[in-house]
Amino acid sequence: MACEVHISLGERSYPIWIGAGVLDRLPEALRGLRGWVVTDVHVDAFHGARVMGMLGAGWGKIVLPPGESTKSAGHWSGLLEQVAESKLDRQGVLVALGGGVVGDLTGFAAATYMRGIRFVQVPTSLLAMVDSSVGGKTGINLAAGKNLAGAFHQPMAVFADTDVLATLPEREFAAGMAEAVKYGVALDAEFFGWLEKNASAIQGREPAALERMVERCCQIKAEVVAKDEREAGLRAVLNFGHTLGHAIEKATGFGSVLHGEGVALGMAYALELSVAQRGFPGAEAQRAVALLKQFGLPTAPLPGLAWEVLRAAMGVDKKAAAGCVRFVLGGKLGQSDLPAAVPEAELKSAWERWCTHVIGE
CATH class of the missing domain: 3.40.50.1970 (Rossmann fold)
Structure with missing residues (x-):
């Protein structure tokens, strides 16, 4: 209906x-x-x-x-x-x-x-x-x-x-799920739990599950946009996972990595940063990464992508200010902060940790 x-x-x-x-x-x-x-x-x-x-x-x-x-x-x-x-x-x-x-x-x-x-x-x-x-x-x-x-x-x-x-091809469907998971991780822990419980129905493309999922995603975004249409503040939290995600898309030539795949990778990295910088519970970060993987999304760094290339690409991100890269990070499932600068050393350290030990593996 x-x-x-x-x-x-x-x-x-x-x-x-x-x-x-x-x-x-x-x-x-x-x-x-x-x-x-x-x-x-x-x-x-x-x-x-x-x-x-x-x-x-x-x-x-x-x-x-x-x-x-x-x-x-x-x-x-x-x-x-x-x-x-x-x-x-x-x-x-x-x-x-x-x-x-x-x-x-x-x-x-x-x-x-x-x-x-x-x-x-x-x-x-x-x-x-x-x-x-x-x-x-x-x-x-x-x-x-x-x-x-x-x-x-x-x-x-x-x-x-x-x-x-x-x-819709399976790969494109999975890419869309990255944005759905993003809403749960960044803004709605209850919805995140619903996604976990209904993952099989969603992957089976059951009509009722699809309608409910799309409805809740649109409700969340509608609430945010009504408060901040032009991304002067709150709306920026919808960019969770997008800073590194966009850099990956650019570094790979806009097309070989789908937007949703880039966002999934960006979320995995942002969770690594969130654990270190905001005290995001490790167990909750593992749940988030596990859900991305369940929906067929990549969560480990792509081979051949050098940190220096990605860092340069992040420098022209719309959220960057005065040359500083700003990330949307969270303190727990369903809660995220406005974009904030992260110390340069921690950006690279988080990348190195992520490369050697992917959360949840």
């Missing part, structure tokens, strides 16, 4: 519809409007024809290459040029049909075309459903680092149809 989570942001408020079959509500939400559906080759093969059939006349489709490399200035400018050539006006709408890459790119195009037009998120990956489609962060990667160009631009609605997860 479908449910709704509401993001309360005054005139920028919007609903997140979650559950099996909610995609059927899309035509009503877009009645009388025109615009473009933006998707990628893989998603188009599964869902493109259905969505275009729903929307009918007045809608075109732009199909992009799949993968993180598409989240680039070149594809962003190309998307804008195609939309402009169609003479779409300020009443037009862009629909992001895809995972996090399509959602981020399409949202950034919507934020910058004619200084801002409306867009709708139709996430088709688990990671996009539980995280990137919600909250209005849009953007692209630069050669210097991940998400360094972007804008806060809220969608007019999100349609998280859990039925579409049936076509």
